[in-house]
Amino acid sequence: MGNLDNATNNIIVDAVLTDLGRKSLARNDGSFAITRYAFADDEVDYGIITRFGRTVGKEKIIKNTPVLEANTNSSQGLQHKLVTLRIPTLSRVPIIQLEGSDVTAATTTNPTTVFSVTKNKSSRLTLTQTIVNENTVPTQLVDSNIVVQCDNRFLTINNAKPSFVDTNNVATYNIVRGKATRTSTKGGAVYDLNIRGKAIADSLFTTFGNVSDKTVITTFCKVFGASSGALTYIEVQISQT
Amino acid sequence: MPTKKTLSPSDITSKQSFLNQLVDVIQEDVSGSATRKKYSNFITGTTAGPGVTSSLFQTVFDQSYSLQTANAIFDMTIGLRSGSDLVATASTGEDSAGKLLFASQSLMMREKVANYSQYAQLLMGTATETFYTPFGSTTSTEKIDEALFVNFRRLFARDKIKRETFAMRFYQTGVLDGSANDAAVNVAIANGLTSSNLNRTTTSGSVVFTDVGSAANQLQSFAGEVGNIVDSSDTTRKVGLMFYDMGIGVFDLSRICMTDQHMSGVIDAVGDANDTSSGAGKMILGSATGNSAAKFKPDLLVSASIDGIIDHIASTRFSSGSITAQTFQNQTEINSTLIFCRAGINDFNYSSNPTFTDADGQIVVLTPNTSERTFSFITTIGLYDAGDRLLAVAKLSRPVEKNGERDLVFRIRLDF
Numbered sequence: 001m002g003n004l005d006n007a008t009n010n011i012i013v014d015a016v017l018t019d020l021g022r023k024s025l026a027r028n029d030g031s032f033a034i035t036r037y038a039f040a041d042d043e044v045d046y047g048i049i050t051r052f053g054r055t056v057g058k059e060k061i062i063k064n065t066p067v068l069e070a071n072t073n074s075s076q077g078l079q080h081k082l083v084t085l086r087i088p089t090l091s092r093v094p095i096i097q098l099e100g101s102d103v104t105a106a107t108t109t110n111p112t113t114v115f116s117v118t119k120n121k122s123s124r125l126t127l128t129q130t131i132v133n134e135n136t137v138p139t140q141l142v143d144s145n146i147v148v149q150c151d152n153r154f155l156t157i158n159n160a161k162p163s164f165v166d167t168n169n170v171a172t173y174n175i176v177r178g179k180a181t182r183t184s185t186k187g188g189a190v191y192d193l194n195i196r197g198k199a200i201a202d203s204l205f206t207t208f209g210n211v212s213d214k215t216v217i218t219t220f221c222k223v224f225g226a227s228s229g230a231l232t233y234i235e236v237q238i239s240q241t
Numbered sequence: 242m243p244t245k246k247t248l249s250p251s252d253i254t255s256k257q258s259f260l261n262q263l264v265d266v267i268q269e270d271v272s273g274s275a276t277r278k279k280y281s282n283f284i285t286g287t288t289a290g291p292g293v294t295s296s297l298f299q300t301v302f303d304q305s306y307s308l309q310t311a312n313a314i315f316d317m318t319i320g321l322r323s324g325s326d327l328v329a330t331a332s333t334g335e336d337s338a339g340k341l342l343f344a345s346q347s348l349m350m351r352e353k354v355a356n357y358s359q360y361a362q363l364l365m366g367t368a369t370e371t372f373y374t375p376f377g378s379t380t381s382t383e384k385i386d387e388a389l390f391v392n393f394r395r396l397f398a399r400d401k402i403k404r405e406t407f408a409m410r411f412y413q414t415g416v417l418d419g420s421a422n423d424a425a426v427n428v429a430i431a432n433g434l435t436s437s438n439l440n441r442t443t444t445s446g447s448v449v450f451t452d453v454g455s456a457a458n459q460l461q462s463f464a465g466e467v468g469n470i471v472d473s474s475d476t477t478r479k480v481g482l483m484f485y486d487m488g489i490g491v492f493d494l495s496r497i498c499m500t501d502q503h504m505s506g507v508i509d510a511v512g513d514a515n516d517t518s519s520g521a522g523k524m525i526l527g528s529a530t531g532n533s534a535a536k537f538k539p540d541l542l543v544s545a546s547i548d549g550i551i552d553h554i555a556s557t558r559f560s561s562g563s564i565t566a567q568t569f570q571n572q573t574e575i576n577s578t579l580i581f582c583r584a585g586i587n588d589f590n591y592s593s594n595p596t597f598t599d600a601d602g603q604i605v606v607l608t609p610n611t612s613e614r615t616f617s618f619i620t621t622i623g624l625y626d627a628g629d630r631l632l633a634v635a636k637l638s639r640p641v642e643k644n645g646e647r648d649l650v651f652r653i654r655l656d657f
Binding site: 004005006008010011012013014015016017018020021024031032033034035036037038039040041042043044045046047049050054058061062063065067068069070071072074077078080081082083084085086088089090091092093094095131132133147163164166172174224226227228229230231 | 243244245246247248253578580582584587588589590591592593594595596597598600601602603604605606607608609612613614615616617618619620621622623624625626627628629630631632633634635636637638639640641642643645651652653654655
């Protein structure tokens with residue numbers, strides 16, 4: 001994607017249909033109906049506020065942030081959504097922690113938390129909502145459901161059905177907390193997911209496997225807390241055996 | 242969900258607008274053989290020579306048509322009216338089934354007649370209809386008996402051609418061949434006989450044909466809007482018709498070309514060559530061994546294949562420079578949905594951007610232990626259906642700050 005012209009003070013809006021939008025139009029069944037909207041700030045680096053202060057930092061973000069053209073890929077169109085939280089004094093937001101025997105915590109050498117799963121087998125992943133330096137997660141930020149997105153060619157979630165699979169093979173699961181709730185020590189929601197590596201053909205390992213090890217496919221899942229707006233990316237490594 | 246808001250019916254409206262684009266066709270695109278594509282659709286049987294292969298129409302591209310990036314601009318072909326004097330004179334009768342018969346010295350006559358009929362059916366409603374210019378006339382002298390059809394491709398014509406924007410620079414005469422048989426033009430040319438003018442590019446004496454005046458007098462036809470094409474230097478002289486909705490121009494060859502001009506040169510033929518120097522399957526039009534007094538009409542129009550006539554018109558009558566041969570404005574009807582996305586003062590003041598918080602969830606835009614309020618920036622707007630499918634994405638050209646004191650409304654236009 002190229003950059004939009006930001007040389008003038010006029011705000012120009014560049015809008016496109018996504019792959020899902022075009023597919024929906026092509027179905028000609030009346031399914032193309034825009035009913036909701038969201039905002040995102042994919043290009044913004046809020047670290048600039050930390051480095052330059054609120055006044056200069058805002059100015060730099062507004063004037064010195066090139067914005068990319070709209071992306072038609074529905075799984076890439078909005079990366080970081082803005083969130084409405086009705087707590088005006090909130091200075092700290094809940095985070096989602098990954099736990100489980102197949103989770104390798106991030107280290108200084110590998111700053112990404114990794115979840116491992118084997119082809120044709122399930123592994124348990126626990127997502128725990130917590131908050132640092134606060135006693136409890138505010139009640140209205142306890143996630144009543146989470147949205148999980150993962151590559152439908154490689155992974156599935158047991159006992160869950162995707163809401164939809166987009167044209168880029170990204171499956172979106174809406175996991176509802178339900179009545180059998182577990183709660184973290186800080187009062188946050190806890191979700192136990194059984195993630196299963198699909199029966200991936202060996203040829204796919206050849207194609208999609210890591211360069212250094214063709215018996216392992218690396219993919220990424222996205223978890224989004226529906227009430228808190230917390231977003232977590234999970235690196236998943238799928239082993240052939 | 243705290244990341245999405247629901248649109249109310251009053252947030253969505255629709256409107257219609259029109260986009261006009263200027264299209265220029267330069268001379269060398271029309272005249273060049275690399276930019277003008279032929280199709281071997283017609284092949285004769287023959288008892289002498291290899292026979293004749295010809296297109297039923299030719300297509301003009303904006304660059305060499307061998308390149309994948311070439312775009313077809315327009316097609317051109319010719320047609321002869323079935324009941325015209327020219328066809329009646331050339332025909333030797335018709336068979337019991339009503340099929341027109343022609344001497345073997347003529348070429349593709351039935352195809353030329355069929356072309357005219359096809360366009361008449363498409364543009365006038367019936368295959369036996371006659372084109373008149375000015376449109377609506379019933380005066381026999383204003384019939385278009387020999388027509389040049391120019392079909393603009395949808396890529397350039399879009400929804401329609403805009404009225405009173407069309408113009409075509411055209412050379413009414415071919416190069417003077419200096420033949421003593423040319424009674425129509427001055428034969429005393431300083432440079433003498435060129436011996437062939439069929440494929441020599443005309444360089445002077447152009448006129449501009451245009452649809453000026455068609456906006457003031459908007460005519461309607463079976464095929465939608467139509468206007469008269471006139472000589473720009475004498476707008477009372479009507480030379481053709483422009484069917485705007487169809488993107489098709491119909492030109493009267495008898496009025497845009499000097500029909501009496503002597504024509505000479507090699508054309509394809511099915512019979513024995515009238516001059517062995519021209520080779521098998523060829524004849525020399527206007528030579529001493531054949532019809533030495535051959536003219537544009539009827540001789541070229543009757544004796545040459547459609548390719549032969551189009552080759553002559555395209556390669557000589559539009560010249561071959563880099564200036565405009567044809568120009569018009571197209572019109573695209575744009576139907577837009579306007580969606581108003583509102584961010585109230587308490588909405589969207591936080592972000593899931595990983596740089597918005599540190600690893601512990603502390604919001605970095607707030608100074609700890611102060612009463613500062615959070616803010617965010619908007620660069621992207623996503624439009625979703627009820628199933629949370631992202632149907633459309635809009636980007637702002639620069640980030641817009643959102644905070645607890647700002648109520649923002651973004652108007653997003655989706656064009657269809």
